[in-house]
Amino acid sequence: MSERHRGKTAVVTGGANGIGRGIVERLHADGANVVIADIDIASATSLAEVLGASVAAIETDVRDEAALTDCIAQAVDQFGNLDIMVNNAGYIMFSPVVETAADEWRRMMDVNINGIFLGMKAGAQQMIAQGKGGTIVNASSGGGRKGVPNFAHYCATKAAIIMMSQAAAGELAPHRIRVNCYTPGHVETPMMSGLLDKIAGAHGTTRDEAYQALEDEVPWGRWGKVEDVAAAVSWLACVDAEYITGQCIAMNGGQLPW
Numbered sequence: 001m002s003e004r005h006r007g008k009t010a011v012v013t014g015g016a017n018g019i020g021r022g023i024v025e026r027l028h029a030d031g032a033n034v035v036i037a038d039i040d041i042a043s044a045t046s047l048a049e050v051l052g053a054s055v056a057a058i059e060t061d062v063r064d065e066a067a068l069t070d071c072i073a074q075a076v077d078q079f080g081n082l083d084i085m086v087n088n089a090g091y092i093m094f095s096p097v098v099e100t101a102a103d104e105w106r107r108m109m110d111v112n113i114n115g116i117f118l119g120m121k122a123g124a125q126q127m128i129a130q131g132k133g134g135t136i137v138n139a140s141s142g143g144g145r146k147g148v149p150n151f152a153h154y155c156a157t158k159a160a161i162i163m164m165s166q167a168a169a170g171e172l173a174p175h176r177i178r179v180n181c182y183t184p185g186h187v188e189t190p191m192m193s194g195l196l197d198k199i200a201g202a203h204g205t206t207r208d209e210a211y212q213a214l215e216d217e218v219p220w221g222r223w224g225k226v227e228d229v230a231a232a233v234s235w236l237a238c239v240d241a242e243y244i245t246g247q248c249i250a251m252n253g254g255q256l257p258w
């Protein structure tokens with residue numbers, strides 16, 4: 001699509017499916033070498049095979065700091081640098097407060113908060129060592145700006161990502177490392193597909209009615225596509241956005257206050 005990331009290398013966590021997959025495809029189309037870091041190694045590998053030699057797949061669980069560090073080391077070995085770190089991996093569950101087991105809460109914190117923090121840490125360490133700056137982009141959510149019933153656990157993690165991105169941006173600016181995050185609205189992905197039946201069940205509607213009700217919340221009049229988010233992330237990671245750091249960018253078709 002463009003040459004804006006020619007010669008750059010990106011690592012995308014959770015890049016095998018959904019929004020992360022869209023980000024991998026877009027960064028690749030914009031000229032970057034891309035490493036897909038995902039627990040779903042089968043999907044990651046088949047995507048890398050389709051995209052070609054400038055894309056690699058490495059099995060990585062973002063809860064595991066050593067695995068993330070190793071993934072980045074392999075990316076640098078193969079492509080020579082780390083310039084863009086996209087911490088996208090995350091998941092959602094529908095679970096009212098009083099029904100959420102402590103272990104489910106902890107798992108949510110582990111993947112959605114620790115996974116983003118450890119990815120940000122490992123990426124920043126590598127970029128500082130290289131001494132050439134870089135950019136880190138973290139996936140938050142509209143649920144990080146507005147509490148959504150039955151998602152207290154998820155909303156807590158996504159609010160944390162906004163704060164950790166802001167804090168890290170100030171800390172890493174002297175190294176010319178930018179840190180931003182973004183809040184998608186409703187985006188058609190495997191994650192949201194799995195959720196629709198639960199939302200429909202809770203509201204006594206059909207799946208189609210649940211889809212429509214969410215669409216009705218969007219002033220732009222449609223759900224988001226992974227391409228919408230991927231295009232904005234690619235821009236946020238590029239040199240044209242050099243003066244943007246510590247920000248949280250909503251990508252949601254005009255939903256407010258998200």
Ligand SMILES: NC(=O)c1ccc[n+]([C@@H]2O[C@H](COP(=O)([O-])OP(=O)(O)OC[C@H]3O[C@@H](n4cnc5c(N)ncnc54)[C@H](O)[C@@H]3O)[C@@H](O)[C@H]2O)c1
Pocket residue numbers: 013014015016017018019020037038039040060061062063088089090091092111115139140141142183184185186187188189190191192
């Ligand atoms: N889809 C939406 O509407 C939406 C809205 C707001 C925010 N988000 C956020 O965007 C991100 C991607 O969402 P999605 O809808 O594409 O999800 P998805 O479930 O479709 O894809 C998530 C990917 O992350 C991977 N993953 C999960 N746990 C992992 C782990 N521990 N280590 C490494 N990889 C792991 C999965 O294998 C999968 O490839 C998430 O952080 C999500 O919270 C999504």
